[in-house]
Amino acid sequence: MIENNKSKQDSEKEGGEIIVVKNLSKKFGSNVVLDNISLGIEKGKTTVIIGPSGCGKTVLIKHLIVLLRPSSGEVYYKGVRIDNLPDDKLNKVRTNFGFLFQGGALFDSLSVAENIKFPVKQHYKVTERSGLDELVKTKLSLVGLEGYQDYYPAKLSGGQKKRVALARAIALNPEVILYDEPTTGLDPIRSDVINELILKLRQGLGPTSIIVTHDMTSAYKIADRIIMLYEGKIIADGDASHIRNHPHPVVQQFINGRIGEDDLAVLRASGTIFQTQYLPRDFEK
Amino acid sequence: MIETIGAKSIEMSFDLGRFGRFLWKSLLASLRSCINPRTYPLVWDQMHIIGVRSVPVVMITGAFVGMILAVEAYDQLAGMGLEEHLGVLINISVVKELGPVLAAVMLAGRVGGALTAELGTMNVTEQIDAVKSMGTDPIRYLVAPRVLGCVLLTPFLIIYADLMGVVGGAFVSLEEFGINSSGYWSFSASGVEFWDVSIGVIKGFFFGGAIAIISCYKGFTCREGAEGVGRACTEAFVASFISILALNFALAIISKAIYNTLWPIKIML
Ligand SMILES: Nc1ncnc2c1ncn2[C@@H]1O[C@H](COP(=O)(O)OP(=O)(O)OP(=O)(O)O)[C@@H](O)[C@H]1O
Ligand SMILES: [Mg+2]
Numbered sequence: 001m002i003e004n005n006k007s008k009q010d011s012e013k014e015g016g017e018i019i020v021v022k023n024l025s026k027k028f029g030s031n032v033v034l035d036n037i038s039l040g041i042e043k044g045k046t047t048v049i050i051g052p053s054g055c056g057k058t059v060l061i062k063h064l065i066v067l068l069r070p071s072s073g074e075v076y077y078k079g080v081r082i083d084n085l086p087d088d089k090l091n092k093v094r095t096n097f098g099f100l101f102q103g104g105a106l107f108d109s110l111s112v113a114e115n116i117k118f119p120v121k122q123h124y125k126v127t128e129r130s131g132l133d134e135l136v137k138t139k140l141s142l143v144g145l146e147g148y149q150d151y152y153p154a155k156l157s158g159g160q161k162k163r164v165a166l167a168r169a170i171a172l173n174p175e176v177i178l179y180d181e182p183t184t185g186l187d188p189i190r191s192d193v194i195n196e197l198i199l200k201l202r203q204g205l206g207p208t209s210i211i212v213t214h215d216m217t218s219a220y221k222i223a224d225r226i227i228m229l230y231e232g233k234i235i236a237d238g239d240a241s242h243i244r245n246h247p248h249p250v251v252q253q254f255i256n257g258r259i260g261e262d263d264l265a266v267l268r269a270s271g272t273i274f275q276t277q278y279l280p281r282d283f284e285k
Numbered sequence: 286m287i288e289t290i291g292a293k294s295i296e297m298s299f300d301l302g303r304f305g306r307f308l309w310k311s312l313l314a315s316l317r318s319c320i321n322p323r324t325y326p327l328v329w330d331q332m333h334i335i336g337v338r339s340v341p342v343v344m345i346t347g348a349f350v351g352m353i354l355a356v357e358a359y360d361q362l363a364g365m366g367l368e369e370h371l372g373v374l375i376n377i378s379v380v381k382e383l384g385p386v387l388a389a390v391m392l393a394g395r396v397g398g399a400l401t402a403e404l405g406t407m408n409v410t411e412q413i414d415a416v417k418s419m420g421t422d423p424i425r426y427l428v429a430p431r432v433l434g435c436v437l438l439t440p441f442l443i444i445y446a447d448l449m450g451v452v453g454g455a456f457v458s459l460e461e462f463g464i465n466s467s468g469y470w471s472f473s474a475s476g477v478e479f480w481d482v483s484i485g486v487i488k489g490f491f492f493g494g495a496i497a498i499i500s501c502y503k504g505f506t507c508r509e510g511a512e513g514v515g516r517a518c519t520e521a522f523v524a525s526f527i528s529i530l531a532l533n534f535a536l537a538i539i540s541k542a543i544y545n546t547l548w549p550i551k552i553m554l
Contacts, residue, residue, distance in 0.1 A: 067414050091420040099418035105411040119419040122426075172419075 331434030351453030373476030404504025439493030
């Protein structure tokens with residue numbers, strides 16, 4: 001305990017890094033998804049993580065609240081090592097976090113309102129029901145879904161589910177909010193609403209935000225810092241202009257949304273009609 | 286060949302270890318929930334889902350067991366002129382063994398399958414992760430109420446199965462075979478003790494717990510996709526079925542030992 005306090009002070013001196021990841025590696029069987037990643041997240045800042053599909057972005061942010069345990073390496077929250085804590089202690093730590101899952105992960109046996117109340121009811125003795133309803137209403141209007149309290153998740157569209165999930169993630173006004181692709185599956189205007197929302201939340205209580213996204217427009221708009229993950233490693237790390245002018249070809253391809261020359265060559269060489277491709281007339285007698 | 290056997294057995298013992306931990310955590314969480322009024326509504330919900338809708342199937346199972354016993358045993362006993370003893374035979378088999386076991390097997394299919402499918406779907410859609418991410422222990426929130434629901438309700442369902450078994454057996458014996466009813470019932474009353482009925486009902490606590498914990502475990506550890514959920518359900522049923530039979534065997538031996546120490550004279554008579 002004393003040791004923990006000491007390292008806590010140290011970390012706050014080091015520029016207020018609220019989350020620190022040291023030499024994190026994660027393997028699933030023989031598949032190395034994260035390869036020796038070290039990273040510090042500054043308090044109150046918005047960090048955006050980009051990278052191609054399947055490069056381990058979700059795996060990385062799940063480690064930040066220890067939904068996955070590292071194969072090796074350490075994770076610290078406010079200077080306290082959390083990756084090896086037992087479940088009951090972790091649960092205390094996790095109340096400081098809000099996590100928006102890539103697929104929403106709403107409880108489908110509960111209504112929208114009950115989903116949003118869930119974290120509150122779990123950690124507070126609620127005596128006033130109207131207060132809770134008020135909270136649900138505010139959070140829902142933040143994500144533009146007022147009036148949807150009594151819907152069940154099965155009746156919502158993909159984008160609506162995402163927004164309800166966001167409302168649930170911010171229900172406890174967490175210190176750290178982790179967003180896994182908050183704008184994927186939303187139309188451009190809704191996406192921008194979510195971007196504005198993320199910016200707005202920052203002004204209020206100033207949570208630390210970590211956002212996984214493919215959407216470069218929103219990355220440039222909201223990020224204080226952009227990190228690019230590629231093949232299990234961080235290949236770029238800096239503010240928007242640093243990323244825009246980054247010399248690494250993979251970074252340039254990704255942010256401009258262009259296929260690499262090598263991949264293009266393969267695609268061109270394969271021709272337009274594949275040998276195994278049939279047309280309806282091939283089946284006519 | 287040897288390598289694959291080795292790898293399989295390592296995997297199996299690993300799985301067994303994980304199940305052991307899950308079992309321990311679930312039991313602790315269930316005991317804690319007993320003294321935490323905040324979980325009562327959750328338990329109540331589960332009892333409703335598990336219990337009320339299982340009553341008809343369990344009753345039908347019980348009735349058929351009683352009837353078939355009467356049909357099969359009648360000829361044997363009637364040949365010896367012992368048809369009035371049919372009551373003891375049917376009723377003791379029903380309350381002690383067949384009622385509890387078959388009711389539990391029904392529940393393993395009906396309730397266990399539903400539990401595994403529900404939790405498995407929650408697992409693959411990250412809802413269990415979501416519970417964790419909000420600082421709640423999924424075993425406390427999801428498993429404990431289901432375990433308590435099953436443990437508390439299975440004995441009652443067994444009572445229903447027993448009752449229907451007795452009724453079914455009596456119906457066939459008295460109506461169909463025309464056995465003298467006062468003889469039938471008096472032999473039953475002297476042959477079936479309160480102890481026999483209570484053993485059958487007590488088994489229900491164990492069967493219910495086994496079904497719930499195995500089914501929840503399979504749901505929690507199920508693989509991705511619809512196929513993964515389907516396979517988890519099958520595995521849960523098979524595992525529950527075997528553990529019901531094994532538990533039944535163990536409980537029979539234990540109860541016999543207890544009975545013999547409590548009433549040593551009775552065996553000699
Ligand atoms: N539970 C798991 N078991 C085994 N492998 C996994 C598991 N979770 C993720 N992986 C593997 O880790 C790799 C990275 O997955 P991850 O979900 O982090 O990708 P991502 O960067 O979030 O991609 P996307 O942008 O498509 O969401 C994938 O190759 C995936 O197969
Ligand atoms: Mg992802």
